[in-house]
């Protein structure tokens with residue numbers, strides 16, 4: 001899941017920031033290269049929820065959820081696809097994020 005968490009910073013105090021949590025083990029996925037995003041392809045045109053998993057947790061998820069023939073993307077690729085679908089202007093957005101972080 002993607003969630004907002006409070007991140008403490010000694011200079012700025014508490015800051016809310018998004019992070020990805022593994023839907024299998026519950027721990028934070030802090031490297032997109034070590035994550036997969038699963039979805040049910042039979043629900044893809046009806047709003048299939050994205051399931052975030054550490055790559056090592058993908059096997060246990062598939063073993064536990066054999067009721068569906070899952071499709072998946074590497075998390076790093078999924079984020080690029082999401083940014084493209086959201087028409088993200090990466091340079092502009094990064095500049096904006098830096099500006100907001102400096103407040």
Ligand SMILES: [Zn+2]
Pocket residue numbers: 022023024025026027053054057
């Ligand atoms: Zn995990």
